[in-house]
Every structure is written in C-alpha cells, then in structure tokens.
Amino acid sequence: MAWTDKEPMVSIRDVHKSFGALEVLKGVSLDVMKGEVICIIGPSGSGKSTLIRCVNALNDIQSGSIKVEGQEVNDPHLNKLELRKKVGMVFQQYNLFPHKNALENIMMAPLLVLKDNKVEVEKLARSLIKKVRLEGKEESYPGELSGGQQQRVAIARSLAMNPDVMLFDEVTAALDPETVNEVLLTIKELAQDGMTCILVTHEMGFAKEVADHIYFTDRGVIVEHGPPTEFFEQAKDPRTIEFLGQIL
Amino acid sequence: MEVFFEWFRVLYDETGINLPFLYDSYDRNRMVDGFFMTVKLSIVCLFFSVVIGVVGAWLQNSPLKWTRRIVNVYIQLFRNTPPLVQLYFFYFAISSLMPTVDNGFGGQQPMLGGFAWAAISLSFFAGAYNVEIFRAGIEAVPNSTIEAAEALGFSRLTTYVYITLPLAFRVALPSLNNNLVNLVKTTTLAYAIAVPEMLYEANQIWSDNVNVTEMMIFLLLIYFALVGVLVWGMNSWERKLKIPGFGN
Ligand SMILES: Nc1ncnc2c1ncn2[C@@H]1O[C@H](COP(=O)(O)OP(=O)(O)OP(=O)(O)O)[C@@H](O)[C@H]1O
Ligand SMILES: [Mg+2]
Numbered sequence: 096m097a098w099t100d101k102e103p104m105v106s107i108r109d110v111h112k113s114f115g116a117l118e119v120l121k122g123v124s125l126d127v128m129k130g131e132v133i134c135i136i137g138p139s140g141s142g143k144s145t146l147i148r149c150v151n152a153l154n155d156i157q158s159g160s161i162k163v164e165g166q167e168v169n170d171p172h173l174n175k176l177e178l179r180k181k182v183g184m185v186f187q188q189y190n191l192f193p194h195k196n197a198l199e200n201i202m203m204a205p206l207l208v209l210k211d212n213k214v215e216v217e218k219l220a221r222s223l224i225k226k227v228r229l230e231g232k233e234e235s236y237p238g239e240l241s242g243g244q245q246q247r248v249a250i251a252r253s254l255a256m257n258p259d260v261m262l263f264d265e266v267t268a269a270l271d272p273e274t275v276n277e278v279l280l281t282i283k284e285l286a287q288d289g290m291t292c293i294l295v296t297h298e299m300g301f302a303k304e305v306a307d308h309i310y311f312t313d314r315g316v317i318v319e320h321g322p323p324t325e326f327f328e329q330a331k332d333p334r335t336i337e338f339l340g341q342i343l
Numbered sequence: 344m345e346v347f348f349e350w351f352r353v354l355y356d357e358t359g360i361n362l363p364f365l366y367d368s369y370d371r372n373r374m375v376d377g378f379f380m381t382v383k384l385s386i387v388c389l390f391f392s393v394v395i396g397v398v399g400a401w402l403q404n405s406p407l408k409w410t411r412r413i414v415n416v417y418i419q420l421f422r423n424t425p426p427l428v429q430l431y432f433f434y435f436a437i438s439s440l441m442p443t444v445d446n447g448f449g450g451q452q453p454m455l456g457g458f459a460w461a462a463i464s465l466s467f468f469a470g471a472y473n474v475e476i477f478r479a480g481i482e483a484v485p486n487s488t489i490e491a492a493e494a495l496g497f498s499r500l501t502t503y504v505y506i507t508l509p510l511a512f513r514v515a516l517p518s519l520n521n522n523l524v525n526l527v528k529t530t531t532l533a534y535a536i537a538v539p540e541m542l543y544e545a546n547q548i549w550s551d552n553v554n555v556t557e558m559m560i561f562l563l564l565i566y567f568a569l570v571g572v573l574v575w576g577m578n579s580w581e582r583k584l585k586i587p588g589f590g591n
Contacts, residue, residue, distance in 0.1 A: 151494055179496035190491035193589040194509050204495040207505060238588010249491075256495060 098165030100129040104260055104291050105150060110159035110169075112145055119145045121315040122159070127260070132292045134302040137312035138338060143295040146312070147262045150293065151182040164259065176208070183253030184262040187269050189245040191237040197224065197248045198233040201255045209256070216255075223251040227281050243274025247281055260291040267298060299342060303327055311335045361554040362561070370548050377544030381569070384461060384540055385527045391466035392526060393519075396473025397508075403478055414474065421471035426464075427532050433464040434536045461533035469526040476522060480515030481507060513584050520577040524570055531566075541565065 103126035112120035119142045127133050135143050148154040150161055152168050152175055161168040163181055191200050201220040205211045224233055227247035237245050246266055253261060263282065267275045279301050286292055286305050296302055302309055303323045310320040311332075319332045330336050352366040364374035402414050421429065438453050438460060446452040455463075484507050492502040534542040542562065549558040 153490060153494060176496050176498075179494060182494075184494040186487065186491060188487055190485075190487045192488065192492075192506060194513070194586050203505070204497070207501050208496040208498075236587045236589070238586065252495070 102165065103127055103162075104129045104131075104164055105293065106160070106162040107146075107150070108160040108162075110146070110149060110156050110161060112142070112149060112154065112156045119315050120149070120156070123312070123315070123317055124159075125310060125317065125320070127291060127293060129259075129291055130289045131307045132286045132294065132305050133308045133310060134306040135293065135295045135310045135312060136297070136299070136302060136338075137310075137318075141312045142315045143312055144264050147184075147264055147293055147295060150262060151184055152178055153184075180209075180256060181259045182262060183256060183258035183260070185246070185249050185253055185264070185266045187265045189237070189242070189249045189269075191245055191249055191252070193237050196234050196236050197229065197240065200237070200248055201252045204252065205255050219255060220251070223254055224248075226254075226284075227251045228277070241274055242270045243277050246270065246274075246278045250278075250281055250285075254285075260293065261285065263292065263294040263296070265295050265297065267296070297342065299327075299339075311338065313338070361552055361557055363552050363554070364548055364561075370552075373544045373547060374541075377539060377541040378565070380458075380539055380544075381530055381541040384458065384465070384530045384533060384538070385569075385573075387462045388465045388469060388526055388530065389523055391462070392469035392473050392523075395466060395470025396477045396519075399470065399474030400477035400481055400511075401503075403474065404481070417467075418471045418474055421468050422475075426468045426529055427535060429468055430461065430464045430532055430536060434460045457533070457536045457538040461530070461536060461538045465526065465529060465532070468529065469522060472522045472525075473519065476515045476518045477511060479518070480511030480513075483514040484510045513586070513589070516577070516581050516584065520574070520581070523577065524573060527570055527573055528566065 105127040107123060107125050110120050110123045111118065123142075123146060125133070135146065137143055145154055149156050150163065150168065152173060156169050159169065163178060166178060166181075167173070168178060192203065195203060198217070198220050201223055202213075202216050205216045205219065206213060221233070224230060227250055229244060229247055229251075232240060232244060232248075235244075237248070240248065250266075266282075267278050270278060275298070279298065282292070282294070283301075283305055292305075294302070294306070306323050308320060309323055309326040311318050311326070311330075311334075313334050319330060319335045320326065321329075326335075327339065330339060348366045348371075350366075351362050355361045355363075355366070363370040365371065399414050399417070402410050405411055434457065438455065441454050443451040444454050488506060488510070489502055492506050497506070530540060531542045533540050534546070537543065545558045545562050549555045
C-alpha cells in the first residue's frame, strides 16, 4: 500500500491536541494534494501554528491521524528523520543559525543529516541562493542581513533538503512592509513550480492570489473553507465574516 | 647571558637588592622549575576544569533526576567551601583512603602525589563554576534555533555539537575567562601541600637568602605577567569567535 500522488500528500483527520488542560485543536481535518497550496487563516490563538507544527512532529497530538505521503505521524515509532526529509518548515522568526553565514546555513542540513557530498551540496546551496535572489550575500551572517533576506535564506535552507511539502508559519509577520513582498514573491514562485505548500498567513491578498484552498480556523476548529473566490466573496459563517471584516 | 646574570650579582653587592634566582644557577633552576610547574599545573587544571564544565552542564540536562541531583550537590559543595580546605580534604582525607603502592625501594607510598591531588582538587573546584557558566550559556541559546535544527532533521547529538555548544560557548566565554584567571591564581594553594610550584620555590629561595621583599615583588610581577598572557590569549580568542551581528 505504497502512497501514490492520487492520494492526499498530507491528510489530517480529526486531530485533537492539548497543552495540559487546554485543548488547542478540537478535531481538525483537512487534505492537501500534491502541488496544492493551502492557506490557513484565523484569529490569534486559534491553533494555526500548533496545527502545522503537528504536521512535522514538532508537537505531538493526543488523538486523530496525520499522514504525510501515507506515513503516520501520530505513531510512537515514527521515524522523525524520514518525516523531516519530506517536510520543510519556515518560521516566523527565521531561526537561522547565527554563527553560520548564509551559504553555510543552507549547506548544514544536507551535509550533516543527508551526509551528501560537499561539492554537490555547495553547488546546490549556491543555486538556491540564486533562486531566492540573494547573490552576493553568500558570506553574510544572519546578523548582517535584513529580516526579509534572512527569511529568504531560511526558505533556501529548507529547500536544500529537497522536501515534498513546505510549511510556512506567518513567515512575513515579523517583517517590515517593504520587505514582505520579496518574501511573498519567493513563495509565489515556489508555488508556481509545483511545490506543495501549507501556509499560515495574515496576508489576505496573497492568500487570495496563490491559494488553491483557504481554511478559516477559530478556537481549534475549522469553521469554514473553500477556494479563494468563494471563500472571500460568499463566506457564510458569522465568525468568518467578522474576521474578514476586521482584516480586509 | 652570563654577563647579564653577573650584573645582578654586582647589583646585589652595590645596592643590597638581592635577586639570587638570576645570578645563582642553583636558585635559578629552582625558580625555572617552579615556573614550569605552575604553568603545567595551570594547563592541566584548565583542561580538566573545562571538560568537567562541559560534561557537567550536559549531565545537568539529564532526564534522570538523580544525575541532576548529584551534579547539583557537587556544585554546591565545591562552590561553598574554601578551596584550601578542599585541597587538604583530597590530599589528607581521600589520599589516606586509597591503597598504597610499592615505591621500588621496598617501602610503600601513596598512589598519587601532591601534584596529582592539586590537579584533581583544583580542577573540581574550577569545574564547579564552569558547569554553571556553561549551563548559563546553553540556556541562552534560543529554543527556536534548536527547533529549526530539529525541523531540518538534525539528531539531538548533532544539534548539541553543531548548534548548541558553539553558541553556548560564545555566550560563556567572558565568564569562562574570569574563572580561568581565578584558577591560575588559585594554583598557588598547591604550595600548602608542598607541590614545588612558583610560590613554593620562591619561599625556598627567600628562606635561604633572607630576601623576602625582593621575592614578593618578583612573584607579584611574574603572576601579573602570567595571567596577562592568559587574558590576552582568551581575549583574542573571544574576538576571533565573534560573529557579526550576534551578541553585542
Ligand atoms: N507550548 C505551549 N504550551 C502551552 N500552550 C501553548 C503552547 N503553544 C501554544 N499554546 C497555546 O495554544 C493556543 C494556540 O496557539 P497557536 O500558537 O497555535 O495559535 P496561532 O493560531 O498560531 O496564533 P497566532 O496567530 O498568534 O500565531 C494558544 O492559546 C497558546 O497559548
Ligand atoms: Mg502562530
């Protein structure tokens, strides 16, 4: 029963997640097909970050099922390395390794985790630097880069592992308005190249443009979802309407 | 060289300023031996105290409650007692509990001599501070940076070696610097158990020559120089490890 791309690449089924007594996810289900881009939106504290962190097992779940290419994540015998080779993640605060320059940041995981050949890895890293439009910044340390540049290095660092699906957690939320666009452009290109993406975002215009499907979460449940045009123009649930009213 | 040494004999004859460790070859050898003994004791203690610091900080994060407790008891014990008392404790109490060995002349002698006990005692003394210093360094490494490594598939050990330690070390270096300077100064305590280090040899010389004033001035200056070299070395190391845009 090998996984094929006719089935969802990421399949989330009735996931429940609690931090102690606080139940943060109360039965969330969604599917992401290969090459699909989905956006998760919703008010602060609704569990968006928690949900995508569960997908690559940074958080465990209490019940339900999360499958990535058929591999069950909610499994005590989970091979985390195999999972993380498939799933890349980019964080709001970039989280680059401050003692390594841009190129080294990108090269580290392929070298230390995949144990790939150094010459090959460097070639890959340089091509990724180019892809995120940071030529000339190879030797710069994170502290010498702007937020937007750091975030693009972080994206390249994830891509260096050649993941099948990418998770983005509000990756432009910490950026100055001028640099937001350069990061969004990078993600857009990635999506156009056919990368499967799960994005948590507050950028509604961006979501409308790139998403194949939008999910609105509130207090641990998916309240409403649909393709962008439908979602933004014909939202039915009062919570969605209120949220969209505030943010648009 | 002889001319130089002889000049100090003349100095003594003319002015009464008596520096026999310069013009008298027997005293000179004693002083040189003492100097190298101090250097050797310092290096051995520097090395082992840093090892104790790194290992101790790692054990302090152990999931086993008793491991953490033992490390904490060790730290409290060695920080809250005088180092001279610790030295006597090792040299007289522990030593007497250890088996003796044949000295090659039909007699029995303790397994470890004064130098070994001084090295052990002072390493544990400085090591107790180093554990705390490294722990503070490790705690200063942001959890989000560790998480980024985890998301890239790094194992716990790889993360510790390539991310946590290098960052923790940079944070810890200024305090480590202070503690190691203290350690070098504390090696003079070995005098108390007749380890022939610099202070001990100087004492021998002033007992024979009744030139306490000159010897005291000399000791002050030579320790000043010795610690100066260490501080200079540590500072240039600190500068070399400095990352643009990281720390201050
Ligand atoms: N490690 C944790 N321990 C305890 N509670 C947590 C933890 N992480 C998140 N929470 C709680 O879980 C809830 C959901 O948090 P989450 O970060 O998923 O929200 P979010 O939708 O991403 O919000 P935001 O838009 O502000 O990022 C919040 O109430 C938060 O306080
Ligand atoms: Mg969040």
